[in-house]
Amino acid sequence: MEDERQRLLAAFRADRNHDAFHGLVRPHVGAMRSLARRLTRDAEIADDLVQEALIRAFRHLGDLEQGPGALRTWLFRIVVRLGLEPDRWSRRERFASPDAHERVADLRAEPRDDPVRPVLERELRERLAVALSALPQRQQAAIHLRAAEGLDYRGVADAMGCSVGAARMLVLEARRRLLDAMQEDLEP
Amino acid sequence: MSACPFTEVVLARLLDGDLLDTDLRAVGDSPAAGMRLVDGRLVSGEEIDRHAAECPECAARLRAARRLDAWIAAGAESTGSGAVGDDALLASAMAAIAREQDGASDAEHADVWSSSPTPRHDDGGRSRSGWERGVVASRLRLVARWALVAAAVLLAVAGVRSVLDQSVPDGRRRVSSDDPVVSGIHGERDDGPRVVPEQGSGGPAREEVRRSTRDGDLARAEGAIENESTETGSAPEDTAAEARARESVDWTGAWVVFDVPDEVESGVESGAGHHGVRSRFRGASASGISLRRLTAAVTRPDLAAASFPLVRLRAMSLGLATGSMEGVGLAGSPSAYERVAERMRVAFLAALVERARAERTVRQGSSASEDALVQAIAHWPDPRSLPELGRVVVGLLAVEPTERANGREASRGAARIERALELRLMRGADRDPDAVLAVARLGLSRRLDARLVESIRGDDRALDEVVSELRGATARPGAARLLLDLWRDLDVRGRLDGEAVEIARWFERDGLAAASCASFADDLADVLRGSRNAEERERALLASAFLREPRLLTLLDGFVVGAARQEALLAAFAIARTLRSDPGTEVDLGGLSSPAWPRGIELAVRAAAGDASARRALTMRCSSEEEAFVVDESSRSPTAFRYAAAIARRSERSSPVVF
Numbered sequence: 001m002e003d004e005r006q007r008l009l010a011a012f013r014a015d016r017n018h019d020a021f022h023g024l025v026r027p028h029v030g031a032m033r034s035l036a037r038r039l040t041r042d043a044e045i046a047d048d049l050v051q052e053a054l055i056r057a058f059r060h061l062g063d064l065e066q067g068p069g070a071l072r073t074w075l076f077r078i079v080v081r082l083g084l085e086p087d088r089w090s091r092r093e094r095f096a097s098p099d100a101h102e103r104v105a106d107l108r109a110e111p112r113d114d115p116v117r118p119v120l121e122r123e124l125r126e127r128l129a130v131a132l133s134a135l136p137q138r139q140q141a142a143i144h145l146r147a148a149e150g151l152d153y154r155g156v157a158d159a160m161g162c163s164v165g166a167a168r169m170l171v172l173e174a175r176r177r178l179l180d181a182m183q184e185d186l187e188p
Numbered sequence: 189m190s191a192c193p194f195t196e197v198v199l200a201r202l203l204d205g206d207l208l209d210t211d212l213r214a215v216g217d218s219p220a221a222g223m224r225l226v227d228g229r230l231v232s233g234e235e236i237d238r239h240a241a242e243c244p245e246c247a248a249r250l251r252a253a254r255r256l257d258a259w260i261a262a263g264a265e266s267t268g269s270g271a272v273g274d275d276a277l278l279a280s281a282m283a284a285i286a287r288e289q290d291g292a293s294d295a296e297h298a299d300v301w302s303s304s305p306t307p308r309h310d311d312g313g314r315s316r317s318g319w320e321r322g323v324v325a326s327r328l329r330l331v332a333r334w335a336l337v338a339a340a341v342l343l344a345v346a347g348v349r350s351v352l353d354q355s356v357p358d359g360r361r362r363v364s365s366d367d368p369v370v371s372g373i374h375g376e377r378d379d380g381p382r383v384v385p386e387q388g389s390g391g392p393a394r395e396e397v398r399r400s401t402r403d404g405d406l407a408r409a410e411g412a413i414e415n416e417s418t419e420t421g422s423a424p425e426d427t428a429a430e431a432r433a434r435e436s437v438d439w440t441g442a443w444v445v446f447d448v449p450d451e452v453e454s455g456v457e458s459g460a461g462h463h464g465v466r467s468r469f470r471g472a473s474a475s476g477i478s479l480r481r482l483t484a485a486v487t488r489p490d491l492a493a494a495s496f497p498l499v500r501l502r503a504m505s506l507g508l509a510t511g512s513m514e515g516v517g518l519a520g521s522p523s524a525y526e527r528v529a530e531r532m533r534v535a536f537l538a539a540l541v542e543r544a545r546a547e548r549t550v551r552q553g554s555s556a557s558e559d560a561l562v563q564a565i566a567h568w569p570d571p572r573s574l575p576e577l578g579r580v581v582v583g584l585l586a587v588e589p590t591e592r593a594n595g596r597e598a599s600r601g602a603a604r605i606e607r608a609l610e611l612r613l614m615r616g617a618d619r620d621p622d623a624v625l626a627v628a629r630l631g632l633s634r635r636l637d638a639r640l641v642e643s644i645r646g647d648d649r650a651l652d653e654v655v656s657e658l659r660g661a662t663a664r665p666g667a668a669r670l671l672l673d674l675w676r677d678l679d680v681r682g683r684l685d686g687e688a689v690e691i692a693r694w695f696e697r698d699g700l701a702a703a704s705c706a707s708f709a710d711d712l713a714d715v716l717r718g719s720r721n722a723e724e725r726e727r728a729l730l731a732s733a734f735l736r737e738p739r740l741l742t743l744l745d746g747f748v749v750g751a752a753r754q755e756a757l758l759a760a761f762a763i764a765r766t767l768r769s770d771p772g773t774e775v776d777l778g779g780l781s782s783p784a785w786p787r788g789i790e791l792a793v794r795a796a797a798g799d800a801s802a803r804r805a806l807t808m809r810c811s812s813e814e815e816a817f818v819v820d821e822s823s824r825s826p827t828a829f830r831y832a833a834a835i836a837r838r839s840e841r842s843s844p845v846v847f
Contacts, residue, residue, distance in 0.1 A: 018282060029274040034264040047277050054281035125263055132260075147257035148264035152205055171204060172196055179252055186252040 005068035013062050021058055024068065028075050029054075031149055035076060038144045039083030041133060053078040073151065076159035080141050124185060131181040135174050142170035143178065192245045193227035194236065199253050200224075201236050609636055613643040624650060628657040631665040641673050645681075655694055659704070667704065668695065668711030668731065675727055688730060689825065695731040697769065709737040716743055726758055730826065733762035736769040748789060760789045761829040764796035768823050788837035795832060796823040809835050 004023075011020035032053060036046035056078050064074055132140055138160065145151045145159050157167035179186065200206035223230035231239075240246050609632065612623035627640045644650040651674065658667040671694050678684050684691065695712075697705060712735065715728040729747065732740050740762070747759030794802030795818070803819055810818050818835060821828035 018286070021285075022278065022282060026274070026278060029278050033274065033277065038264070050277060051281045051284060054278065055285055058281075058285050124259065128259055128263055143260065144264065146204060147260040168200060168204075168206065172200055175199065175253055175256065176196070178256055179249065182256065183252075186255055 002069070005071070009061075009064075009068050009071075016058075016062070021061065024061070024071060025054060025057060025075065028072050031072070032075055032079050034148060035079050035141065035144055036083060038132065038140055038148075039080070039137060041129070049079065049082050053082055056082075070158065072149075073155050073158040076145060076149070076151075077161055080160055083141065084137055127182065127185065128178075131178050134181065135177055139170050139174035139177070142167060143174035146171045192243055192249075194231075194239045194243060195246050195249050197224045197226055197231070197236050198240045198243075198246045198250060201233065202240055202250060203253055203257070610639050613639045621650070621653075624654060625657055628654045628670075629664060631667065631670070634666065634669070637666060637670045637673060640670070641677050645677060659694070659700060664704075665707065666711060668708040668735075669715070671695065672711075672715060672724065672727055672731065675731075676724065679723070679727075688727075692727075692730045692734050695734045697734065697736045700735075705735065705737055706739070708735050709739050712737075713740060713743055716740075716747070722752070722755070725755055729755060729758035729762055733758070733765045733826070736762075736766045738766060741766060756789070757830050757833060758826060760793050760833070761796070761826045764793040764823055764829065767793075767797035789833050791836040792822065792829060792833040795819070795836075796829055798823070806832060806836055 008020040008023045011017045012024065029050065032050045033046060036049045036053075037043055040046045040049060053075065057075055061071075064071065066074070132143075135143070142156050142160060145156045146153075149155075151159065153164050153168045153171065156171060157164045160167055160170070162170075197206075223232055224236065225231075226236075240250065609623055609627055613627060613636070624640060624643060627636055631637070640654065644654060655671065655674070658664060658671055675691050675694070678691065679688075695708060700708065708731075712728045712732050716725060716732075719725050719728070729744070732744060744759040744763050744766075748756050748763065751759065791802055791806055795806040806818060807815050814831070814835060817828055818832045822832040823829070
């Protein structure tokens with residue numbers, strides 16, 4: 001796998017091959033979208049953000065010095081940088097309500113015998129989303145990268161463009177606030 | 189919040205893998221290296237591990253943090269649209285990159301991407317590649333650009349024409365049924381069936397007609413569908429057959445065609461992912477549809493209110509009507525809601541109730557269901573559906589046997605609904621008439637009713653609406669009590685001006701359903717038996733006179749015998765009106781009379797109830813001026829009845845009651 005990614009990166013560096021770029025970034029698009037949604041809280045805007053991030057990535061991927069192993073955090077870093085520019089995204093017109101995407105996801109789900117369960121899950125998601133949205137954006141990004149993407153502190157630091165210590169503090173502070181906010185739900 | 193100072197480092201170490209340097213290299217290289225500062229002292233990794241194993245507080249916090257991380261991860265997964273959406277987005281980005289490579293200059297790039305996180309790449313190779321493509325390729329691109337410009341002009345012309353067509357006031361405009369956006373936008377106003385093509389099918393669009401669920405209309409609707417599907421959607425004129433078909437079908441033109449249901453259908457069936465909104469938006473722009481109209485269509489406030497995507501509703505809806513996914517969008521649109529077929533409304537409300545019931549088991553959450561329920565109740569259009577409404581609402585509010593074991597949760601859920609309504613009532617009747625109507629129809633609690641009285645105080649129009657609702661609702665619990673409260677509120681604020689009889693007509697039997705009569709009688713009986721307030725009892729007695737409910741006769745009889753003078757007179761007046769309510773029935777006071785009954789009152793009652801001999805006997809004691817008043821009015825006015833009783837007393841000095 002690593003050899004394949006090295007080959008693709010070399011092919012991209014040679015003539016900015018679209019197929020090579022596609023092969024390199026495709027595995028990370030889903031995670032980029034997830035992170036972008038966490039930052040923007042709007043599926044449509046998040047996709048716009050990711051598209052812009054991909055365009056940037058295409059333009060600068062040749063400059064990536066660390067090799068394909070660092071590609072994932074490098075892509076996250078672009079998304080975080082773009083997502084932390086609130087003016088850029090808040091000025092955009094929203095064509096869907098913030099929870100439209102979630103409604104679609106719920107409706108896509110197969111009908112279950114127990115109608116309560118999806119409701120409870122949705123309630124939980126909503127409360128978690130509210131608690132997350134109350135955090136500063138850097139903490140949101142940090143806890144998402146740690147919990148959802150599984151990055152360690154160094155990976156979070158690389159993606160956030162900060163020191164490891166700062167990343168550690170961002171993650172721990174975000175988690176502390178979330179635990180306090182959702183204490184009732186987290187009780188066994 | 190955890191009070192243990194170790195909690196943070198425990199989470200960092202055991203959850204985030206925060207390995208200290210002491211774990212990786214020999215101790216002693218640097219005394220402080222790899223140590224963590226906890227509560228003012230440096231601790232090693234081993235000590236943190238030891239503490240985590242011993243401290244219950246840290247263990248609980250660690251469990252909660254693990255659960256939290258799992259939720260965040262699950263939330264990130266659930267918000268994704270899957271591989272299809274990722275591919276679509278990546279393809280879109282690649283197309284943008286290709287366009288940029290073809291059309292944009294390096295200078296433009298420098299302006300647009302000046303905030304790039306990394307230094308801009310000097311792409312000399314791309315320029316060389318452009319030269320290598322040769323002159324032929326450049327000319328082909330030039331031709332392609334001009335072709336695109338020409339196509340854009342043509343589409344713009346088509347768009348203007350479409351907009352002009354839509355502005356035709358007689359409703360005979362024709363919209364291309366092949367365009368899903370056009371179908372969606374004009375769904376609410378379109379008189380005919382809406383045809384929604386399947387997205388991404390590659391072939392002819394699958395036509396799905398939103399139609400009424402009424403059986404009688406279904407066959408006609410299907411006929412119309414066949415006519416519609418055999419013609420080209422862009423035909424310039426309606427055919428006569430189609431026009432007849434449209435006229436003959438009661439289309440539920442108010443179905444709200446929001447993005448959600450269409451998106452769902454297209455997403456499920458074609459795997460188009462959640463790009464449906466944006467894709468349709470872009471497609472519509474290209475075909476000349478007004479950007480403003482599109483934006484208005486997808487940002488309607490009632491779409492935001494429809495935030496209860498019920499899986500159950502979907503299943504129920506699909507079982508009732510083809511294409512009834514739009515039901516999801518009905519919550520915030522009362523006008524649309526009123527025009528939806530009856531069966532769908534029942535399913536919709538049942539789904540709302542189900543959702544609200546489910547919420548009762550949740551400690552916190554949004555009030556979307558309550559809001560939707562309030563709106564649904566307030567705008568329930570068909571009186572024939574009220575029994576159904578009553579059943580589901582009673583079901584919603586009832587404490588089920590399985591929930592009795594957990595009364596705390598159940599009471600909390602019911603309290604949440606009350607609280608939601610109470611908060612809305614505090615806005616005032618003019619600002620939230622829906623809440624006022626909902627409370628008036630539901631009868632959740634005396635406390636909420638008291639809030640209702642406060643919220644409409646001084647608002648005569650709202651008062652009239654509430655009274656109308658209370659008289660119209662089917663066996664609304666506590667309706668008569670609420671009417672008495674409203675009456676009292678007017679009384680104590682000096683707003684009656686001697687209109688007590690007019691207010692008492694709120695309880696007039698005529699126009700009330702049988703179930704409501706019984707419910708009113710129960711409420712009045714409760715007041716008469718339990719109230720320690722003489723004025724309240726008097727209002728209830730006067731109300732009983734207009735309710736004319738035979739079940740109250742025994743109770744009223746007791747008041748005549750043993751109550752104070754004013755109450756005894758009012759009770760006698762109520763008895764007289766009750767007995768008179770059916771002129772065909774012979775007056776029989778035998779069961780009511782007792783030795784304690786004052787004969788003077790009995791005579792007045794008999795006369796007011798229509799007994800001919802009693803009227804003659806009473807007339808003989810009247811002067812000519814008194815006669816008309818006593819004979820004609822004693823059954824209508826308590827004042828006249830009192831006068832009649834006083835006349836009857838003239839020769840009944842043995843009466844134990846002094847009038």
